[in-house]
Amino acid sequence: MSTDLVKTYILNRSSEDIKLSLIIGGIEQTAASLITLGEELILKDYPGDLHQKIIGQNNNLHKKVLNIVTVITDTAPNHNDTDLYVLLEGGFVTKGYKMQEEVQPGASAVYTVEITFYQF
Amino acid sequence: MKYLILIVLATLTATAFAQEADQKEIKEVKLDLLKAPSSPASVLLGFAVTDIEKPTDLSDFMLSLQSASSSYTKLPSNYAVDIAPFYLFRNKGTDFSTTGKKGLQSTRFKDYFRQSFVVSLALRNPDSAFNNFKPTSTYGALGLKFSIVRPQYNAETKEKLNSIHEKQRALLMSYKIGLEEKRKSARYQYLGIRNIYLLDSISHLPYLTEEEKKSHAVVMMDDSTSEFSKNEVEKSQLNKSFKEDIQAELAQQSKLEADLQAEAKTFTGSRQGLSVDIAGGLSAEFRDKRFNNSKIFNSGVWSTFGYNWANGSSVLGLARYLYNPDEIFALDNVKNDVANLSTFDTGLRFIYSKGKFGGGAEAIYRSILSSGTIKPSWRLVANADYALNDNQKIIFSFGRNFDGTITKNGNLVAALTLLFGFGTSR
Numbered sequence: 102m103s104t105d106l107v108k109t110y111i112l113n114r115s116s117e118d119i120k121l122s123l124i125i126g127g128i129e130q131t132a133a134s135l136i137t138l139g140e141e142l143i144l145k146d147y148p149g150d151l152h153q154k155i156i157g158q159n160n161n162l163h164k165k166v167l168n169i170v171t172v173i174t175d176t177a178p179n180h181n182d183t184d185l186y187v188l189l190e191g192g193f194v195t196k197g198y199k200m201q202e203e204v205q206p207g208a209s210a211v212y213t214v215e216i217t218f219y220q221f
Numbered sequence: 222m223k224y225l226i227l228i229v230l231a232t233l234t235a236t237a238f239a240q241e242a243d244q245k246e247i248k249e250v251k252l253d254l255l256k257a258p259s260s261p262a263s264v265l266l267g268f269a270v271t272d273i274e275k276p277t278d279l280s281d282f283m284l285s286l287q288s289a290s291s292s293y294t295k296l297p298s299n300y301a302v303d304i305a306p307f308y309l310f311r312n313k314g315t316d317f318s319t320t321g322k323k324g325l326q327s328t329r330f331k332d333y334f335r336q337s338f339v340v341s342l343a344l345r346n347p348d349s350a351f352n353n354f355k356p357t358s359t360y361g362a363l364g365l366k367f368s369i370v371r372p373q374y375n376a377e378t379k380e381k382l383n384s385i386h387e388k389q390r391a392l393l394m395s396y397k398i399g400l401e402e403k404r405k406s407a408r409y410q411y412l413g414i415r416n417i418y419l420l421d422s423i424s425h426l427p428y429l430t431e432e433e434k435k436s437h438a439v440v441m442m443d444d445s446t447s448e449f450s451k452n453e454v455e456k457s458q459l460n461k462s463f464k465e466d467i468q469a470e471l472a473q474q475s476k477l478e479a480d481l482q483a484e485a486k487t488f489t490g491s492r493q494g495l496s497v498d499i500a501g502g503l504s505a506e507f508r509d510k511r512f513n514n515s516k517i518f519n520s521g522v523w524s525t526f527g528y529n530w531a532n533g534s535s536v537l538g539l540a541r542y543l544y545n546p547d548e549i550f551a552l553d554n555v556k557n558d559v560a561n562l563s564t565f566d567t568g569l570r571f572i573y574s575k576g577k578f579g580g581g582a583e584a585i586y587r588s589i590l591s592s593g594t595i596k597p598s599w600r601l602v603a604n605a606d607y608a609l610n611d612n613q614k615i616i617f618s619f620g621r622n623f624d625g626t627i628t629k630n631g632n633l634v635a636a637l638t639l640l641f642g643f644g645t646s647r
Contacts, residue, residue: 104464105460105461106457107453107457107460109416109420109453111438111439114431122312124311125321127317128308129317129318130318131320131382131386131389132318132321133320133389133390133393135393135394135397146386146389146390146393148386149320149321150316150318150321150324152312152314166413168400170393170396170397172392172393174385174389175485176319178488178490186311186312188312193435194439205482207486207488209482209485211392213464217413221424221434221438
């Protein structure tokens with residue numbers, strides 16, 4: 102499975118919040134994420150899971166690009182599996198994307214996510 | 222003929238892709254994550270390797286299969302499954318990463334309660350009459366387990382996590398800068414602009430409502446053969462190649478990734494301090510192996526508490542109440558009797574682990590609360606385990622069991638158990 106995701110997220114015509122969640126797997130892995138929205142730095146070196154971070158509203162995200170880089174390092178003593186689940190809520194539909202990679206013991210997987218927002 | 226060859230090639234290619242896809246699927250369903258079982262259900266059914274369990278080893282799903290020592294030639298007759306339900310619903314806020322604010326380093330009760338919460342199920346099909354187990358019945362148990370006090374990561378673990386995080390920060394910045402630069406490539410920019418154009422085309426369609434336009438866009442996005450989807454896939458592939466270039470450039474400039482790997486490889490997640498676990502459950506006997514003919518076999522609640530040192534050693538205590546309805550017991554010169562027995566166990570266990578080797582000993586004293594005629598009994602077991610590889614472990618246990626309470630003499634327990642753990646992508 103790929104570690105690179107490029108997707109488009111459809112917005113509503115509303116002022117409702119758009120929320121981003123990043124779920125790190127598997128158990129006992131160590132991760133950090135860097136999130137930008139266009140030129141704006143949203144979160145830098147954020148450790149572990151991110152739950153429902155508001156990154157903007159439906160009305161102000163049109164054609165903006167959200168970029169995420171997440172490094173997951175294998176620190177689990179019992180397995181070498183890494184995975185990243187990206188969840189977007191608040192727009193036309195809730196969307197979840199899962200990526201995963203098995204790495205060598207102690208190695209890191211670098212995940213990239215690019216989400217373009219679009220409002221009709 | 223040309224068309225025939227094309228059809229054959231297409232079929233073979235499709236088959237090859239299908240096989241590759243199948244192999245990927247098979248690869249994902251693998252055995253891993255072996256740890257000593259922490260299953261309360263198997264304790265109730267009397268086939269747990271140890272009665273006094275270490276603070277829960279985390280696993281989202283673990284399967285334990287056991288055979289009695291006399292029956293290695295056939296399929297296991299005892300099964301236990303542990304499930305961590307909060308891992309299955311991680312998007313609801315339970316963090317299982319090490320450094321997350323609500324992750325495994327958290328000292329908040331709410332966080333480590335969810336992380337340590339395990340539901341276990343066990344099934345026992347006795348080969349022969351043993352204690353109160355009858356070969357004509359099947360026994361099932363449901364158990365729960367969670368931590369109310371969890372030891373913290375020790376100083377060495379915290380230091381290593383800080384160092385790993387620092388290296389991850391440097392890595393993130395390198396990839397961010399590198400990707401921003403490489404994404405300026407004409408092809409990458411074109412693909413993004415082209416997809417916006419495709420969406421704009423739908424947006425400018427007359428006579429369509431907003432909802433209809435959105436639905437059209439979703440159909441286009443979900444269609445893997447559409448130009449839109451192909452553009453997104455190509456951008457993903459470009460990102461992959463950009464990352465490979467950045468990784469190669471980084472390897473030439475510094476040993477950052479190699480150092481990070483060397484450090485992470487030796488991470489053990491050791492903890493130090495007090496631990497208190499609560500466990501309990503209920504088991505049922507299905508007479509004649511029929512699910513419509515059952516009764517409660519036993520039930521209990523217990524606490525395991527103790528201190529865990531940084532070197533992997535632990536001293537743990539046990540306080541356990543068990544209720545056994547309709548227990549049949551034999552006494553000297555008295556005919557068999559049936560009674561509802563309540564027992565209270567107190568115990569002590571020492572555990573030592575280093576690398577692939579683990580060992581220890583446990584002693585438990587059982588008092589009979591509901592009867593003055595039955596003498597107290599005790600259990601003394603030493604066990605050792607060795608991890609053969611990442612997902613196989615041999616466990617050897619040896620000692621005296623409680624059987625004196627129900628039979629006349631103590632029983633020698635010697636069991637060799639092979640355990641497998643199943644994992645998700647744990």
